[in-house]
Amino acid sequence: MTGIHDPVLAWYDANKRVLPWREAGASPWAVMVSEFMLQQTPVNRVLPAYERWLARWPTPADLAAEAPGEAVRAWDRLGYPRRALRLHAAAQAIVERHGGEVPDDHAALLALPGVGTYTAAAIASFAFGQRHAVVDTNVRRVLARSLTGVAQPSISPTAADQRLAVSALPDDEATAARWAVASMELGALVCTARTPNCAGCPIRSRCAWVLAGSPPYDGPPRKGQTYEGTDRQARGRLLAVLRSASAPVAKAELDACWPDAVQRERALDGLVADGLVEPLARSRYRLPG
DNA sequence: CAACCGTGGCT
DNA sequence: TAGCCAAGGTT
Known part of the structure; x- marks a missing residue:
């Protein structure tokens, strides 16, 4: 099996994409930001948000000093906005526990919010050159x-x-x-x-x-994920309104973006429970401050 | 551990 | 067109 290493390494040297988080000057923080954004979101959609993010928050301390809602807003439409909240929380943990420097230790990385087995190994390998199985x-x-x-x-x-x-x-x-x-x-x-x-x-x-003759897939059927009409879509609509608003939003405005009242309330409650939305007095809402 | 969690491009 | 898929993590 070691026979596959050299051809793949040579192929990579000749064919790799030029990506900002792979540049020699990319900091561990830059690598970490890219890994969070790339969790389930394609490279092409990550690129613009990544550039804006690092220009605004070049270090973990810069992000940690912001309101979490600003991270959610800057996350834009990358999807799964809880990742923005977790990246913000991870930045705070890095400031508190690691003096503001992204740790190079796999276990320390794994202990950060939003960092699982894959992301810990990816940061340790890509940013610090360590030997880990990076399994995505x-x-x-x-x-x-x-x-x-x-x-x-x-x-x-x-x-x-x-x-x-x-x-x-x-x-x-x-x-x-x-x-x-x-x-x-x-x-x-x-x-x-x-x-x-x-x-x-x-x-x-x-x-x-x-x-083996490229035999077709013969395992169990893959679960196709539906989206239309789901709570996820409702949450997305609600959060989109709040992301684009510069001031607290009245409940009536949120009501207008999803017809099913029961589902809408459930979605809103969920967003609040997740810390993505902050309820204010007089039935107004905003991104968490 | 199965279910949940966004969004958009591609075939 | 409607599904399939995308550098996962958390509960």
Whole structure:
């Protein structure tokens, strides 16, 4: 399996995208911001928000000093706005517990709000050059195909995925760090979910899935996520109104953005419970101050 | 652990 | 067109 390292690393050097968080001057904080934004949001949509965010808050302390609502507003339409709240809380934790510096320790990273197994490993690897299995959906797919020989990885991450990724990690720290980005980039650009570009793949001659004749996916059906008419959509509508408002918003204005009163109240209550919306006196609402 | 949590582009 | 998918985390 080590046979796949060199071709993927060489492919990466020749084909990697130029991304701001990969520049030599990118700080650990910049890497961390990018990782939060990239959780379930495509690169192209992250780029503008990322640039604005770092220009405004170049250090964790800068963000920590702001009201959380400003983070939610600056999050714009990246989706899953709780990530903005968690990034803000993580910035505060970094100031309080780590002197304002993004920690380089995996366990310390994992203890931050909004940082799970993947993000902790990604920051430790990308920002600090450490050796970690950085297992995201791209890497799971690359390993599922090239090593396991199946069209798609399991629906949700498993301990087996993690073990496989650990076993595929180069021994040398610097090489492991390069492998982490490179294997992820291969999954993003070539070994894609829908229509992989196997003709352009540096390891097609060693890929277990290709060698098996590229058999189609035969696992359980993937749950298609509906969106129309869901609480999520209602929450999105409500929050969009509050994001664009510069002053507290009257309840009546929120009522106008979603017809079903029961669902609307549930969504609003949920936003308040999540800390994304702050209720004020006289039935007015705003982003948390 | 399954369900929940946004938003938009692509096929 | 309607689904599928996107650098996950939390409960």
